[in-house]
Amino acid sequence: MDFTPTEEQEAARELAARIFADLATHERLRAAGSGTDTELWKALCAAGLPGAVEETGLLGLVLLLEEQGRVTAQVPFAASCVYGILAVARHGTEEQRARLLPGLRDGTTVVTGAFPEPGAVTSRDGRLSGAVEWVPWLRDATHVLVPDGNGTLWLVRTEDAARVDPVELTAPWSAGRLVLDGAPGERLGDGDGDGDGAGGDGAGGAARADVLAAARVAFAGLQAGVCAGSLARAVEYTSVREQFGRPLSTHQAVQLRAADAHMDTEAIRVTAYEAAWRFDEGLDVTGAALTAAWWASEAGKRVVHAGQHLHGGMGADLDHPVHRHFLWGRQLDAYLGCGSELLAELGDLLAEGELS
Incomplete structure (x- = not known):
């Protein structure tokens, strides 16, 4: 396995990071409320990032979604790429690809x-x-x-x-x-x-399983970014917030909580990378996708809770940026499915000998 991004994947990630940093600011997210930031979505599509997924694959999409998750940008990037671009490119007819992919690339089709x-x-x-x-x-x-x-x-x-x-x-x-x-x-x-x-x-089950596996991996990648963003905010806050004349970050309990959150975040990231790599290589991805989804669900909850707790009283402020990471982390947990359900599905596949 080699998770080192290609030049194309790295270029797309850097471009996405710049666009998200410029447009997915705290002020703009507050103004968007519970709706989508249409200006940001247009900017991402104008930069060709949804269409780039056709070339960079699922691993490339995971890298882009990490950048989205870091700032909790309110755009339908994950959904339209995994259920639209990748699904149509892999399972659509030649006529469907010619008709649907242009609109998916420029964002007019979601x-x-x-x-x-x-x-x-x-x-x-x-x-x-x-x-x-x-x-x-x-x-x-x-x-x-x-x-x-x-x-x-x-x-x-x-x-x-x-x-x-x-x-x-x-x-x-x-x-x-x-x-x-x-x-x-x-x-x-x-x-x-x-x-x-x-x-x-029926025979259509193979296509369904393929899209479901890709979705689990993509949203696990999004969770990796959400957790990384939450942890980064916590590290920044505890480094400047003082208690009894010392930064909070110098307290052993804070350091251990942050270290655990870091290890959980890395586990989400590496399992998502492995599953995406297997998907792009045409290998069996079912078990790896379930594993990535389990880590994203179970560890993701721990990380966003830790991020909020490490902010102390500020973490209870619903208007604080870290609270968005908490909300996204819990929503992704619900979307991917609780850990026990994912483990049960994985266990059934193991018992039936369907995993390689």
Whole structure:
């Protein structure tokens, strides 16, 4: 394994870091409230960063999402890249790639993913029915990627959905409740789309598993950035805040708490890197993606709690920048799934001998 970024990946990361640093400031995030920063999204797309993921792969996307997470920038970058660009590039037909990828690159097309429990959404004759209680960045999306009970992936235009109800989450992700009532869908990839997707484990399951693994890795990378940003703020604060005439950072208890948070953050990062590398190399990624998601969920909670606690009373200020990291960390924990659920899924795969 070699996680050293290529020149293209490093250049994209440096560019993303500059744009996020310039535009995702505390003042702008306060002004955005719970909505998306459309100016920042336009700047990222104008710089060609979503489109760069086609060349830099999932590992390149993880590097970009780390930079987003460091500043908790409110844009649908993760969702549109993993459920849109990567999904279409890997599983779309030649015609779909030619038609959809240009809009995904320039940001005029935004895709998010609604991956409920199997059977929650059914398809018949190319029309989908069911509901997904909350979908991140659904209010920004032009399309939503939805698997049916067979695992077949469908692109549904949000304007064709029966209803999109705004939902406020722990983090400001412009989420919504998706209600489908015979909504027309476009099957992603080859196939006539006329089958009944009421249940089962059809051939479409491989594509669903591929996109789900990529999503778990991408959002784990985002969590690595959120945790790194939270820890950086805590280190800065404890280095200048004094107690009994000494900086807080000189106290052993503070040092140990920060050290534990650093090790957790590195564990999230390295497991996300490994899973992304395996994905890009065409290796089996299922187990690595679950491992990265588990670390992001379990360790992520610990880190953002530590970041807030190390700020003392300031950590209780809802307007303090570190509080956003806390909210994002807890939201990513909820999105990836609790640790026990992820371990149970990983254990089932191990017991069935399906991991290499």
